[in-house]
Amino acid sequence: MRLCIFEDEGFELLYPLTYLRPVFNLKCGQTTLAEKILRNFGSVKTAYFVRDYLEPLMKEKLSPAKVNDMNVLKDDVLLANGRWLFIDVKLTLDGPEEVATCKNSIVFARLKKKTVDSISAATFREFLDEVKKKVKTREISVDLISYPWDLVHHNPAAIENDFKHTAKPGAIEGEFSEQSVIYGDKHKVFIAKNAEVQPFVTLDPREGSIFIDEGAVVFPYSRIQGPCCIGKNSEIHGAKVRFGMSIGPVCRVGGEVEESIIHGYSNKYHDGFLGHSYVCEWVNLGALTTNSDLKNDYSNVEVCMKGEMTDTGLTKVGSFIGDHTKTSIGTFLNTGTVAGIMCNLVTSSGVMPKFIPSFTWFLHNRFFKGYGLEYMVQTAKKAMSRRKVEMSAEEEKLMAVLYKLTKEERTYWIKKSAEQ
Amino acid sequence: MKKVVARQLKVKESEIKNELDFVKNLGADSFASIELVAAFEEEFDIEMDEGAALQVKTVGKAIEFITKTVEQKK
Numbered sequence: 026m027r028l029c030i031f032e033d034e035g036f037e038l039l040y041p042l043t044y045l046r047p048v049f050n051l052k053c054g055q056t057t058l059a060e061k062i063l064r065n066f067g068s069v070k071t072a073y074f075v076r077d078y079l080e081p082l083m084k085e086k087l088s089p090a091k092v093n094d095m096n097v098l099k100d101d102v103l104l105a106n107g108r109w110l111f112i113d114v115k116l117t118l119d120g121p122e123e124v125a126t127c128k129n130s131i132v133f134a135r136l137k138k139k140t141v142d143s144i145s146a147a148t149f150r151e152f153l154d155e156v157k158k159k160v161k162t163r164e165i166s167v168d169l170i171s172y173p174w175d176l177v178h179h180n181p182a183a184i185e186n187d188f189k190h191t192a193k194p195g196a197i198e199g200e201f202s203e204q205s206v207i208y209g210d211k212h213k214v215f216i217a218k219n220a221e222v223q224p225f226v227t228l229d230p231r232e233g234s235i236f237i238d239e240g241a242v243v244f245p246y247s248r249i250q251g252p253c254c255i256g257k258n259s260e261i262h263g264a265k266v267r268f269g270m271s272i273g274p275v276c277r278v279g280g281e282v283e284e285s286i287i288h289g290y291s292n293k294y295h296d297g298f299l300g301h302s303y304v305c306e307w308v309n310l311g312a313l314t315t316n317s318d319l320k321n322d323y324s325n326v327e328v329c330m331k332g333e334m335t336d337t338g339l340t341k342v343g344s345f346i347g348d349h350t351k352t353s354i355g356t357f358l359n360t361g362t363v364a365g366i367m368c369n370l371v372t373s374s375g376v377m378p379k380f381i382p383s384f385t386w387f388l389h390n391r392f393f394k395g396y397g398l399e400y401m402v403q404t405a406k407k408a409m410s411r412r413k414v415e416m417s418a419e420e421e422k423l424m425a426v427l428y429k430l431t432k433e434e435r436t437y438w439i440k441k442s443a444e445q
Numbered sequence: 446m447k448k449v450v451a452r453q454l455k456v457k458e459s460e461i462k463n464e465l466d467f468v469k470n471l472g473a474d475s476f477a478s479i480e481l482v483a484a485f486e487e488e489f490d491i492e493m494d495e496g497a498a499l500q501v502k503t504v505g506k507a508i509e510f511i512t513k514t515v516e517q518k519k
Binding site for chain 2: 371386388389391393394395396397398399400439443
């Protein structure tokens with residue numbers, strides 16, 4: 026039996042978060058969607074299927090697991106949709122052959138070798154189509170992540186669920202200053218080894234658990250409200266960390282943050298508010314960058330997805346910020362803003378546009394091409410080297426692929442903004 | 446072309462000489478440089494490779510670069 030975690034066509038509605046990573050590597054809570062699926066099955070041979078342009082990078086990152094290798098489909102398999110938020114799910118590798126769908130998307134398919142062998146398909150996409158035709162499907166109701174705001178919406182519950190799997194409740198393995206306080210049930214707090222909570226910090230687990238991972242440092246005058254997880258080697262600089270924050274590894278966080286996911290290796294060091302947002306890797310939010318997550322008329326927030334404004338059905342939605350994007354001091358992000366990857370947002374006056382195409386500079390209320398791909402990649406390499414991380418050759422190649430992929434959209438917005 | 450430079454960098458057209466450096470002599474910072482490239486593209490209806498365009502240091506070299514790009518377009 027082999028477990029296969031796959032991306033379906035849903036990755037496009039999760040742009041810009043998924044430009045540089047497959048859907049199953051998105052975070053919700055402390056861990057990625059894939060990590061939640063994997064921990065359910067323990068030690069099992071796993072393979073992955075991703076869109077073509079991610080394949081070289083994912084082969085590098087997920088090695089020795091097979092990626093996009095159709096030869097793994099020669100045995101009993103359990104296919105699991107990488108958008109599945111696998112919380113409190115009971116699913117076993119063994120069991121009857123079945124295909125479960127949710128709103129037309131395959132959630133999982135448990136297939137016997139005989140069925141797998143009977144399917145002739147050149148690509149995994151074709152394979153899935155054949156599965157739907159050959160095996161009777163049943164509709165189930167699960168949480169499939171469809172839009173970026175779904176990750177944020179489910180984040181507090183996901184942190185709580187992850188805490189059950191990853192924490193040693195009540196253990197303080199790192200340093201906890203006598204001048205700091207846990208204001209609530211101590212068993213809802215875990216401070217891992219080499220983590221440090223300095224004086225005058227309040228950990229408030231009354232509404233949810235708090236996980237402070239190895240090497241993380243919480244500096245004085247920080248207030249951390251659960252549910253919250255702070256990743257390895259991250260720093261909290263006197264911040265108000267409010268309900269529902271996931272902070273990945275090697276982040277620096279200050280100011281006021283609430284119900285957001287900061288994937289990892291990103292900085293929001295200074296004052297300013299970040300709420301109901303997803304921030305990808307290598308992002309830097311300049312001092313006083315602030316995002317709106319609630320409209321003044323309390324109406325639903327609309328977000329630009331695939332060129333169309335989409336009603337989120339939610340009144341609290343912040344910003345979705347792609348990898349390597351940077352904001353200047355004093356940047357204001359509108360409610361439901363989507364900023365692509367590798368952008369440079371420079372405040373002029375007022376709020377930023379609600380959609381910012383990848384690889385652009387926004388300056389004096391207009392989009393520009395900026396200094397071009399080569400310069401942007403060099404800047405990204407500099408930023409990564411500051412954290413002792415090297416951009417791989419495959420990552421660099423992927424940047425070039427994405428630069429081409431997003432060119433039409435970028436050209437359109439640059440032209441449109443010049444005409445205004 | 447000098448009209449575009451004068452407008453974008455807010456200098457007198459008569460003061461713009463071929464040997465002047467955009468950054469050192471005309472005060473073009475990184476933002477102004479990017480806006481200048483965009484202004485050239487719009488003025489001459491061309492598309493320039495931004496990396497190559499921003500390597501051009503002087504007014505004279507910019508004239509050469511843009512002339513070449515316009516000719517390539519024909």
